[in-house]
Amino acid sequence: MSLFRFFTRAVGNSPASSAPAARERLQVLLAHERASTGKSDLVNVLRDEIMAVIAKHMQIDSEKVSVKLERGDKVSTLAVDVEIPFDAAKTKKKAA
Amino acid sequence: MEMTGAGEQEREMGKVIVVTSGKGGVGKTTSSAALGAALAKNGAKVVVVDFDVGLRNLDLVMGAERRVVYDLVNVIQGDAKLTQALIRDKRVESLYLLPASQTRDKDNLTAEGVEKVITALKKNFDWVICDSPAGIERGATLAMRHADIAIIVTNPEVSSVRDSDRIIGLLDSKTLKAEKGERIEKHLLLTRYDPLRAERGDMLKVDDVLEILSIPLLGIIPESMDVLRASNVGSPVTLADGDSAPSRAYFDAVRRLNGEDIPVTVPGEKRGFFSKIFGRKAA
Numbered sequence: 001m002s003l004f005r006f007f008t009r010a011v012g013n014s015p016a017s018s019a020p021a022a023r024e025r026l027q028v029l030l031a032h033e034r035a036s037t038g039k040s041d042l043v044n045v046l047r048d049e050i051m052a053v054i055a056k057h058m059q060i061d062s063e064k065v066s067v068k069l070e071r072g073d074k075v076s077t078l079a080v081d082v083e084i085p086f087d088a089a090k091t092k093k094k095a096a
Numbered sequence: 097m098e099m100t101g102a103g104e105q106e107r108e109m110g111k112v113i114v115v116t117s118g119k120g121g122v123g124k125t126t127s128s129a130a131l132g133a134a135l136a137k138n139g140a141k142v143v144v145v146d147f148d149v150g151l152r153n154l155d156l157v158m159g160a161e162r163r164v165v166y167d168l169v170n171v172i173q174g175d176a177k178l179t180q181a182l183i184r185d186k187r188v189e190s191l192y193l194l195p196a197s198q199t200r201d202k203d204n205l206t207a208e209g210v211e212k213v214i215t216a217l218k219k220n221f222d223w224v225i226c227d228s229p230a231g232i233e234r235g236a237t238l239a240m241r242h243a244d245i246a247i248i249v250t251n252p253e254v255s256s257v258r259d260s261d262r263i264i265g266l267l268d269s270k271t272l273k274a275e276k277g278e279r280i281e282k283h284l285l286l287t288r289y290d291p292l293r294a295e296r297g298d299m300l301k302v303d304d305v306l307e308i309l310s311i312p313l314l315g316i317i318p319e320s321m322d323v324l325r326a327s328n329v330g331s332p333v334t335l336a337d338g339d340s341a342p343s344r345a346y347f348d349a350v351r352r353l354n355g356e357d358i359p360v361t362v363p364g365e366k367r368g369f370f371s372k373i374f375g376r377k378a379a
Contacts, residue, residue, distance in 0.1 A: 022253075022254050026308055029258065030258065
């Protein structure tokens with residue numbers, strides 16, 4: 001660090017260093033990625049198990065079930081969207 | 097694929113190291129060659145295996161590009177014996193190279209073939225260093241498959257750190273050791289470290305990278321012209337100039353690999369107060 005830079009930094013005039021930003025972004029990103037990878041099957045597992053539970057009581061189309069895991073800053077949300085046909089309960093009863 | 101030699105029965109099985117990173121261009125091949133040469137110079141019998149099928153470069157970095165006759169794929173497919181494909185280094189006689197194929201693609205690497213080659217090499221060498229290709233595809237997963245030790249080469253830069261994190265995840269799940277429920281030994285090798293940028297605060301700090309990846313540090317290799325010069329002349333940096341900063345850093349890393357506990361110096365952090373105030377001399 002040159003004499004000039006030494007003083008400019010001392011009085012806080014130098015542009016902010018970028019490393020802390022890099023560190024912070026990485027920490028946030030990797031926290032999410034670690035939670036999702038390795039458990040990238042998690043969403044699929046959840047989907048299958050949720051479907052199995054619902055299928056006990058009504059007939060549903062596996063194509064019409066969506067399971068989404070969305071990350072937020074503080075919390076993540078799990079959204080399960082199941083399309084149920086009008087006569088699902090009936091059909092299931094009949095079939096059983 | 098068998099290699100015969102006296103006393104082979106008594107030889108302890110060698111250790112397999114994978115040098116990996118996920119990201120390309122961070123210094124895997126440079127580090128594989130440098131570490132291999134350093135280990136061999138200390139007396140160990142070492143083979144460095146290029147897994148980058150289709151884009152081989154280890155031969156070039158080690159100065160053996162004109163001596164390649166057979167390669168890893170030839171051995172796997174039974175077209176050549178392992179002994180025919182191994183190239184002995186002209187400078188250090190206990191250092192060998194097993195080149196990758198330049199004309200085939202990585203689909204020619206089979207899990208069984210790789211296993212046979214690695215098993216044969218372990219019987220005959222103290223260290224088997226697998227230079228992984230970039231990415232997380234077949235070549236990279238096969239390179240790490242049989243590793244006892246992983247060296248994760250990382251630059252102090254966001255995309256490299258992210259990719260390293262991903263690779264660590266793969267090492268903990270896709271390697272044989274991981275599948276057997278054992279722990280694979282992992283080390284971080286921080287390369288292309290630039291003290292000037294670090295001082296300006298524009299490069300991730302060593303501690304930041306260590307904290308984020310949370311694996312032990314094997315060494316810090318400074319960004320240096322010596323690395324480029326060594327590759328220009330086809331020499332591992334540890335054989336080109338044993339006294340250069342990167343060379344010393346690699347030799348220290350090798351001592352740590354052998355279990356020695358020596359402190360890691362951060363390049364550029366030895367300068368005193370005066371040099372900080374009055375600036376550096378043109379270096």
